[in-house]
Amino acid sequence: MATPDVARVNGSSHRTDWHDRYYHVDQVLDRPGPRTDPSFMAGAGVKEFLRTQCKILVIGAGGLGCEILANLALSGFKDIHVIDMDTIDISNLNRQFLFRPKDVGKPKALVAAEYIMKRVPGVTVTPYFGKIQDKDDDYYMQFNLVICGLDSVEARRWINATLVNLVDPENPESLKPLIDGGTEGFKGQARVILPTVTSCYECSLDMLNKPTAFPICTIANTPRLPEHCIEWASVLEWPRVQGEKKMDTDDPEHIQWLYNIASARAKEFKIEGVTWQLTQGVVKNIIPAIASTNAIIAASCCNEAFKIATSSAAYLNNYFMLIGTDGVYSYTFEHEKRDDCPVCGGESLEVSVPRSWTVERLIEMLVEKQDIQIKKPSLSSGAKHIYFQAPKQLEEATRPNLEKPLVDLVPDGGDITVTASSLPFSLSLRVTYV
């Protein structure tokens, strides 16, 4: 059988685009549609840019990432980079279609990159097995577009803030469109973020579902649900019995131990429903995930990337959400920028707190409040340290402030700067007392 032509370009083995390779894609690149922006230059130029110049970064090589890589490669993106810090687990195989049982334990980024290059000739996928935080601004500056298929809020906030900070008004190239996808069961969303121009990830933090948290007194004294017994085993019994030993939720022996302890407690309190699966689900905070939803959301992200890279059609402005449990329901809307967004807003966030509040109470609020959610915040006001989580000496020096009334440290209408090591930005609060 004839195989597509092989040619040598720049000394490297490189398969050229065989005739009709892009028979399908070219139909929308050779001609505009009625809603296409007049600036669209149909034809060779746009194809040339897409296939030889455009450089795209994919963050995550998991459920969404595998799909994203395949879609981009088939759409004609030739220079794709992928970052993922995870290795392949057996539970990934129901949806992460670039992985096989023999790959369990190997880094996702490497296996995914290799697979795509084998299946889609002429595409270069450069993998990085590690954290996004390992990379600096220069690294992110090299890309035209960034697509995220992540399951972590923290990582999304980090990349979002990094790309917003990257924007230099003098340099149009510094604005990197960020396309973000996420799924849960039959539901998902895709959005386009133009850092500093549109609403950013941080602007919409309050749209996230509030994670289920069980009060510690319920867990300790009045369990009612199987989940309460599991939390008792993992939050209270593990540190008490196992001491310094770190709990590894990927270790089946650890899950087994937690399950045994939780089952015994459930029996004692006559609570039904503690199972191995539920134990694992609660301690790992497992979110159901299926191939089909990932396919829809990843395709939506890649479609936006393709439209942005080619101008062949208008791109999403700026949020698409889909619920597939009851028919197909979707909602496309423009999520609005927040003026007091700590990342892209520039204005201080106004908070009014009771005069009786201590510093510790304010910190509790910062952790819990839906639109803030800063774990382990450090606080300062002007040059004054209020409370610092690290380094150790500073933590010790500022610890006594935790019990002090906030009003003793910050005047009415005063500003507090909140930082956290996990987030590359600071939040500016303006406090008023009530």
Place this chain on the structure above:
Amino acid sequence: MSFSESQDIEGATTAIQSQPDNKTRRYDRQLRLWAASGQTALEQARVLLISASALSTSTLKNLVLPGVGHFTILDSALTTPADIGNNFFLDPDASLGRHRADEAVRLLLELNEGVEGVADTSDIESVLAQGPSYFSAFTLVIAVNLPQSIIERLSPLLWDIPTGPPLIVVRSAGFLAEFFIQFHDHDVIESHSETAPSLRVDKPFPELLNHALQLDLKNMDPTDHGHIPYVVILVRALEDWKREHGAPPSTYAEKRAFKESVMKMQRHQDEENFEEAAANAYRAYTSSTIPSSVQALFDTLPPPDTPLDGQRHFSILLSALRAFTSEPPHVLPLSATLPDMKSDTENYVALQNIYRRRADEERAVFRQLVRDAGGADIPAEVVDLFCKNAHAIAGLKGARWGDLDTDREKLVSRLQTAPREMATHIALSALSAWLSLNPITQTHANGNANASAQNAASLAPPLPTAEALLAIVQGVVGIDVELGKEVHDAVGEAYVSPHSAWRSTHHLHDSARAPTADLPNVAAFMGGLIAQEAIKMITKQYVPVNGHCVIDLVDTWTGIIA
């Protein structure tokens, strides 16, 4: 798993589970959605995909990964260079010139060793000639971008098999797509509805009422007082209210006064159970009735006392449920599941047991009603499942593919009420009709990969024009109907001048933008949607689309034409 009182800790540990097997671990993230019952249904399913296009293999990928039992790809075409360019499940080193069904099956099977896959390279015409027997062996048939003339024969063939497979008809062109699921009935018993069943605070059963009334609120120990579950507080507060006022709160002022009366029962600010009760006060003054969705299903039944011999199980169960609700207090069978609420273990478990005992009694009544209705042969677990999920059951009556397009009145009215959805549908229908009469084969579809580009260009068939398409649309909706901007937009997405002349010449004589484009992203998007619907049809735990689902990936929206 439940432990009886007599079991000792050793007895409990012997019953303890260990890490699940490899298969359960592999499917863990989906089992948390559709459980073992859904997985079994999926593994017993046999799916037929007609065509091995990119959209088809994208769909199959999402069915093979979760472990569908069997799939067949029916496609007689040979793999072209264009196919390899947009289909991830064709091999650039090996597939060219071979049957794409064979190649796609081979590569799809690499995804899951537990799945059986077969390629059928017969011509669709010869298969249709065999009659219904070929298709009745399948659980579901999915037809992707088939010519109108083929669908027009396939759809009635499947519709006329009484228990025949549902048919999903998929069309796409460029950034536009749509699908329709043809089915007679789709019942959802094992539902995952997020609406909670009634706790019957307003209509407490005797044991719940007694439990609430016998509480000595005044002299109660403070710890116990702070642990009364809110349901009990509300039942008590409502009884007290009714004693004083005669009837439950109905006006806004009364409801507010009731809520205040609940808050007055609170002894200390830190009694969160009373705050929870006040927040749930609506449960006391919202009457527990039959949900409208369930009532609507009752309305589809023949009158009571009509013999149900030979009826579907779902109808018999529904009829038993109607009989149950015809008796006072005219409510659905009680659910045994109690949501979590502020309380201590003892009070909560006691309340849970009160609900459970009553639910058991009502289930027994329901079972008897099912037998009386002629459902003695319905498996007990189905009867119990139906009883448990009575508040969230769904029963869809489907329609035949093509019914919309022959109902001119409906077409015209939908053009008004859902213009962009309807416009996309009729544009894709017109395209399909045009392609039926003027098949565009890829210029190299004869498998002659050696044809030069120049040669191919000279072989290029005529492309559909907007004029031709609009004429088809006009013929369907009627000559007197003015076509709006939405129609021109949708039509234009497939039919536009190469020189953007559309805007000035009002899109006449334009050639096609993307009449045959199976774009990778659109194929992947649709592959996800179709697989999701297929899983719903197969597992019967979720509600599928009933109508035409239209997708526009220019502006990124989806819509339904009901």
